[in-house]
Amino acid sequence: MKISVIVPVYNVAPYLAICLNSLLPALAPGDELLLVQGASTDKSKEISLHYKAEHTQVMVLEQNGTGLSNARNCGLQAATGDYVLFIDSDDFVETGTLSQLLSSIRKNGTSVDVWMTDYYKHFEANETDQLVEQIGSQHVSQVQELAKILPSHQCFWNVWKNVYRRSFLLENMLLFTENTYAEDIDFMTRLYLAGPKIRTAPLPFYYYRIGRSGSLMNEVPLKRVQDTVSVLENSIQRLRYSGFAWIGPVVAGFQFEYLLNLALLCEVSTPHQREAQKAYRDYRKILRPTTDFAVMACTAAMYLIGVKGMSRLLWFAKYMKRKKEHRTI
Structure with missing residues (x-):
């Protein structure tokens, strides 16, 4: 072989x-x-x-x-x-x-x-x-x-x-x-x-x-945010429409990644941040329904503080995780 x-x-x-x-x-x-x-x-x-x-x-x-x-x-x-x-x-x-x-x-x-x-x-x-x-x-x-x-x-x-x-x-x-x-x-x-x-x-x-x-992976152009969100949205929808009984955990994993990528909005250059935020305009449709409690909680928080507020919160969590791991900030 x-x-x-x-x-x-x-x-x-x-x-x-x-x-x-x-x-x-x-x-x-x-x-x-x-x-x-x-x-x-x-x-x-x-x-x-x-x-x-x-x-x-x-x-x-x-x-x-x-x-x-x-x-x-x-x-x-x-x-x-x-x-x-x-x-x-x-x-x-x-x-x-x-x-x-x-x-x-x-x-x-x-x-x-x-x-x-x-x-x-x-x-x-x-x-x-x-x-x-x-x-x-x-x-x-x-x-x-x-x-x-x-x-x-x-x-x-x-x-x-x-x-x-x-x-x-x-x-x-x-x-x-x-x-x-x-x-x-x-x-x-x-x-x-x-x-x-x-x-x-x-x-x-x-x-x-x-x-x-x-x-x-150390650079965050606007295209990276837009492409990543688009790929995740398409993947989630394709899995949902497949009708397979086993897709729940896969969809939940992609929904969580969709949320984590909100942190990238803070790493896009200032002139492009508004365009980056627009990539998440359909987040309600993508994050619901879900089987993951963390996704439910984050979705609820986004209703209260908005996409921009949630992106800042997740960016700070990402910053602290990288600092703990002694990684490049």
């Missing part, structure tokens, strides 16, 4: 070698590591070509567009493996754990569409790690059982912590929506609705780097 690892590469010269050195020892000789190149202005491409020269599994590809989603799509369309992973090039993996996971996948054949795992947060400021345990030792084998493992107030839609059967993605036209933020939420919503056969594995292998200088 062949594994394809897709790594978009764009201005990550300080981190790329760390990422690739953690990945390569976990791969078998017949696997492939696709480094999909954006228009980097640093040494990222040179580093990629060096690894290609040194390792037979490494392929270097050029994007046919721009952005993370386009890079992932280019990699997916070029991949030839039975299973694929999407790894961000400023993150890294635990080599031994990933090797164990891939060994389990190879032993089980291609009957599973999505293997799901937990992951670690890696805090750049103080080089510490935190396990985000959502699955633990729970066993889930079908999408209808997602309610057993979806945490109420944690993101569960990160694409990079899962391993996917490539043919399942292609058969269901599960490419990434390009030129938008929150692409992982959109992708995972469509994946859930496609009804994959899933399996959970107690093998957290991924280290998600938080707080790196120059990361897109």
Whole structure:
């Protein structure tokens, strides 16, 4: 069985070698590591070509567009493996754990569409790690059982912590929506609705780097707010209209994320804050009905203090959380 690892590469010269050195020892000789190149202005491409020269599994590809989603799509369309992973090039993996996971996948054949795992947060400021345990030792084998493992107030839609059967993605036209933020939420919503056969594995292998200088996640343009709100609204409505009995916890999780993103309104430049607030004009329709008490409470508070007041309150909570974690404010 062949594994394809897709790594978009764009201005990550300080981190790329760390990422690739953690990945390569976990791969078998017949696997492939696709480094999909954006228009980097640093040494990222040179580093990629060096690894290609040194390792037979490494392929270097050029994007046919721009952005993370386009890079992932280019990699997916070029991949030839039975299973694929999407790894961000400023993150890294635990080599031994990933090797164990891939060994389990190879032993089980291609009957599973999505293997799901937990992951670690890696805090750049103080080089510490935190396990985000959502699955633990729970066993889930079908999408209808997602309610057993979806945490109420944690993101569960990160694409990079899962391993996917490539043919399942292609058969269901599960490419990434390009030129938008929150692409992982959109992708995972469509994946859930496609009804994959899933399996959970107690093998957290991924280290998600938080707080790196120059990361897109440290910048808050107006488009990020508008896109994120739009993707969440569309995902919530699509799930509601699907009629599936299991969608309640997924919708509640997206509703909570919708609320958390209110904090971004305070991080948009002053001339654009009014436009950012308009993105939430339909919040009553999106937040009701809900099965989550915290969402109910926050919705009630928004009626009293408004979108702007709620955004300030959540921004302060976010500030205090980052300060506690010794993260970049």
